[in-house]
Amino acid sequence: MKIKKTDHMQYMDGMEAIESDFMEKVLTAMKEYDYDQYSSRDVETALNKAQLSIEDYAAILSPAAMPYLEDMARKATAETRKHFGNSVSLFTPLYIANYCENQCVYCGFSITNKINRATLSMQEAEDELKAIAATGLKEILFLTGESRLKSGVEYIGETIKLATKYFSTIGIEIYPLNTEEYAFLHSCGADFVSVYQETYNTDTYELVHLRGSKRSFPYRFHAQERALLGGLRGVAFGALLGLDDFRKDAFAAGLHALLIQQKYPHAEISFSTPRLRPYINNAENNSKDVHEKQLLQVMLAYRLFMPYAGITISTRERAGFRDHVIGMVATKMSAGVSVGVGGHSEEQKGDEQFEISDERNVKEVHQMIRSKGLQPVFTDYIRV
Ligand code: SF4
Numbered sequence: 001m002k003i004k005k006t007d008h009m010q011y012m013d014g015m016e017a018i019e020s021d022f023m024e025k026v027l028t029a030m031k032e033y034d035y036d037q038y039s040s041r042d043v044e045t046a047l048n049k050a051q052l053s054i055e056d057y058a059a060i061l062s063p064a065a066m067p068y069l070e071d072m073a074r075k076a077t078a079e080t081r082k083h084f085g086n087s088v089s090l091f092t093p094l095y096i097a098n099y100c101e102n103q104c105v106y107c108g109f110s111i112t113n114k115i116n117r118a119t120l121s122m123q124e125a126e127d128e129l130k131a132i133a134a135t136g137l138k139e140i141l142f143l144t145g146e147s148r149l150k151s152g153v154e155y156i157g158e159t160i161k162l163a164t165k166y167f168s169t170i171g172i173e174i175y176p177l178n179t180e181e182y183a184f185l186h187s188c189g190a191d192f193v194s195v196y197q198e199t200y201n202t203d204t205y206e207l208v209h210l211r212g213s214k215r216s217f218p219y220r221f222h223a224q225e226r227a228l229l230g231g232l233r234g235v236a237f238g239a240l241l242g243l244d245d246f247r248k249d250a251f252a253a254g255l256h257a258l259l260i261q262q263k264y265p266h267a268e269i270s271f272s273t274p275r276l277r278p279y280i281n282n283a284e285n286n287s288k289d290v291h292e293k294q295l296l297q298v299m300l301a302y303r304l305f306m307p308y309a310g311i312t313i314s315t316r317e318r319a320g321f322r323d324h325v326i327g328m329v330a331t332k333m334s335a336g337v338s339v340g341v342g343g344h345s346e347e348q349k350g351d352e353q354f355e356i357s358d359e360r361n362v363k364e365v366h367q368m369i370r371s372k373g374l375q376p377v378f379t380d381y382i383r384v
Contacts, residue, residue: 015213042055106276139168173195336365
């Protein structure tokens with residue numbers, strides 16, 4: 001099959017361009033970020049400050065900070081307690097569709113992968129929502145592949161409306177939208193939007209996104225701003241750690257989030273820290289391994305740089321690691337997860353996006369959080 005290569009730094013037809021110089025700022029700073037130039041002294045200076053500058057952030061993300069993880073963890077725990085008390089929010093993701101028109105080399109949903117594809121009907125979606133709500137959860141995150149054809153904005157809006165009957169907080173992790181589409185989903189009941197840039201290295205971005213609308217780097221980059229302009233309450237950022245140089249990607253994601261926070265002070269900001277996981281048909285792809293200690297460093301750096309930002313830890317990570325980072329740095333965790341389409345009320349309809357590590361149900365995760373002297377929270381928000 002012939003693939004028509006589009007320019008990954010251009011917008012495509014129908015994509016809204018907004019006035020913003022954040023992309024240039026982030027990409028320039030990332031290019032200049034040479035983490036090898038930082039010393040233990042720079043790290044110590046950063047750790048002695050109440051509020052970290054961008055330079056301090058660069059230092060604690062550098063290899064020189066690796067021997068200071070315990071100090072960082074102590075400081076991070078104090079910051080987390082200060083801003084979030086001892087609460088840990090729980091949510092579950094629900095895949096409502098896995099059709100995708102993009103070809104991303106690292107994903108099981110990629111258009112060229114021969115997997116079982118499905119979209120939940122409204123009845124099936126409601127059955128899933130009821131089954132999840134019965135576990136006590138009050139926050140849900142809707143996910144789809146990126147297909148405007150098979151899981152269009154109207155369809156997503158309808159499922160969100162259904163979800164408002166059962167959940168007080170609704171997040172969406174779908175393809176990037178224009179401002180008025182975000183406003184529409186907000187009017188249906190969506191509160192949060194997660195868009196992960198995957199990698200901020202535009203050359204790597206081009207290499208791993210071979211086809212489809214996801215190839216447009218700038219459209220994806222400006223999604224959080226469009227979401228906030230559309231009235232959403234919060235936005236989440238993240239790089240897929242391991243796709244490229246994780247230190248540079250984490251540096252860029254932190255800076256991206258900071259700029260948005262400064263321009264939209266009312267916005268609730270959060271981070272996710274996904275690492276590459278095994279996925280269907282990935283034999284020929286080599287991920288740049290990011291070890292747990294390095295993952296921890298990234299999480300600690302996010303916390304110290306933006307102490308009031310939420311940090312989510314997903315079931316991609318093993319139970320022991322997840323248990324270790326809540327309270328210290330992570331403020332939100334998923335539980336009772338199925339990464340296929342459906343799978344909560346009946347058998348799942350479509351194949352998974354990637355493999356998960358922590359398969360504990362909501363009750364088990366709830367108990368674990370309590371056993372650590374922390375407070376599991378189902379909702380901190382009332383829909384009126
Ligand atoms: S990462 Fe997203 S856009 Fe890319 S193939 Fe997977 S579901 Fe589709």
